[in-house]
Structures are given as structure tokens and as C-alpha cells.
Amino acid sequence: MLTKRIIPCLDVKDGKVVKGVRFKNLKIEGDPAKLAAIYEQQGADELVFLDITASYEKRGTILDVAKRTADTVSIPFTVGGGIRNLTDIQNLLNSGVDKASINTAAVKDPTLIKRAVEAFGSQCIVIAIDAKRVYVKTSVPDKVVVDTPQGRCWWEVYIEGGNKPTGLDAISWAMRVKELGAGELLPTSMDYDGTQDGYDISLTRTIRERTNLPVIASGGAGSLEHIFEVLTEGKADAALAASIFHRSQYSVGEVKRYLTERGVRVRLV
Secondary structure, three states, X not given: OOOEEEEEEEEEEOOEEEEEEOOEEEEEEEOHHHHHHHHHHHOOOOEEXXXXXXXXOOOOOXXXXXXXXXXXXXXXXXXXXXXXXXXXXXXXXXOXXXXXXXXXXXXXXXXXXXXXXXXXXXXXXXXXXXXXXXXXXXXXXXXXOEEEOOEEEXXXXXXXXXXXXXXXXXXXXXXXXXXXXXXEEEEEXXXXXXXXXXXXXXXXXXXXXXXXXXXXXXXXXOOHHHHHHHHHOOOOOEEEEOHHHHOOOOOHHHHHHHHHXXXXXXXXX
């Protein structure tokens, strides 16, 4: 059994870490580099930084945060938001980032994924998928409809920081992303994000089963049990969380000790 990863997520806006609910009502949580250092000390396996308004505001990812973080921590970290082309990815990697996370640009031009993989390797390319449930009563053409405990649904992909629906089916998109060579997937449930009500287990599990790619579950962590559930029932390879860490509900170490007691393999510091 592979070791599961715990990944604090830092949503960045105007150079500060923020957190909202369902991508709205953002509140400032702290300085990115300082929080990154704290999480490394607590035993985080990786970090994810998302410049959450870059695509919507039609600007590039903020490189200064990436550079300051690279100078502060030694664990791998991923940066996403506002990546439009290979040059943007190259600039991030040159600043010390280990992986680039792409959403909006990949949806608009899927060939970017293949070109990025050929240029930098699949291990450097993470495809983020912001997905929102669409409830239906019957099957829908060209959509992967799944029966969940909450009802029958498919998941629609959103871009530009969750501001623009695409009509694209998230599961089908994830399968196409695999064909294009991406090395990892980061699906975020827009329905559960920031609620602390638990992850969308059905979304994570379906993407993992359909693609067999490593999946980082995102959106909804509120308790130790939620993280355990998504790593077991949800079949996720890693659990991403923000609010519970930023607001000191739990430390990364507490999460890992709980998981170890429940039989989940994690890297202990």
C-alpha cells in the first residue's frame, strides 16, 4: 500500500492566504511563506498554492509568493492559478516550484496539457478540476451520471476561479486529461468547499476509479474522520485541507497520528 499524503492548501489573493465557503466570502488567514514553514514543521508532505483570482482577473500567477516559499521550505509544492502557456510553467519551475497546477487554460486548450508534459514531464503537471454537482432524474447524453447518497448527478467543470460554468463533464474531462499525459489530478468540490461538512466522496472515488491517476481530494475537510473517509472510501491518494489547518483546529501531526491509529499508512516525522 502506498503512503497517503496530507497537503495543506493555501489559497492566495493579493499576496495573502484567504479562505471562503464555496469560493465566496473570502477571509484573510495569513502570510503564505510563514504558513508554509509552519506546515512543513508539522510534517506536511506537500503544499499547494492556488492564486484563486488570477485567471478570472486575466493576469499571471504571482511569482514572488512562489520564490519566497521556495526559500522557506524544502518539501514539494505546487502552484496554480493564471497559468496560460508553457512560459508561465517554466517561470514557476524556475522560481522553485515543483509542480504546476492548470485548470482554466487546460480546458480552453487541452493541447497545452500534452505540450506541457512533453516539455516538463508528467510528474510536473497537475490538472485541477473545479466541479459542481448537477442533479438529474435520468441519464444525460455525454455525461457520466452517478448515483450518490445525495441523489443522482453529474459534475460540471467550472473555470476562472469557479466563476464560469463550462458544460463539461468532470469525469469525462478527467479521463481525457489522463490520455493527454497529466501526472496527477486535483478535483475540488465546489459544493463542499469551505463547508467543513466532509469531502465529496463520490466525486473523488469516481475520478480515481475511471482514471487510475493519483488524486488529491479537495473541498470540505472539517474533521479527522472526513480525511480518513476520503483516503479510504474515496480512494484518494492525498487529502488537501485548508480551514482546519489555518484556524488551528488540527495540526498536520494530529491528522497523521489519527490516520496511523486507523491503519492508514502516512509518513511520520
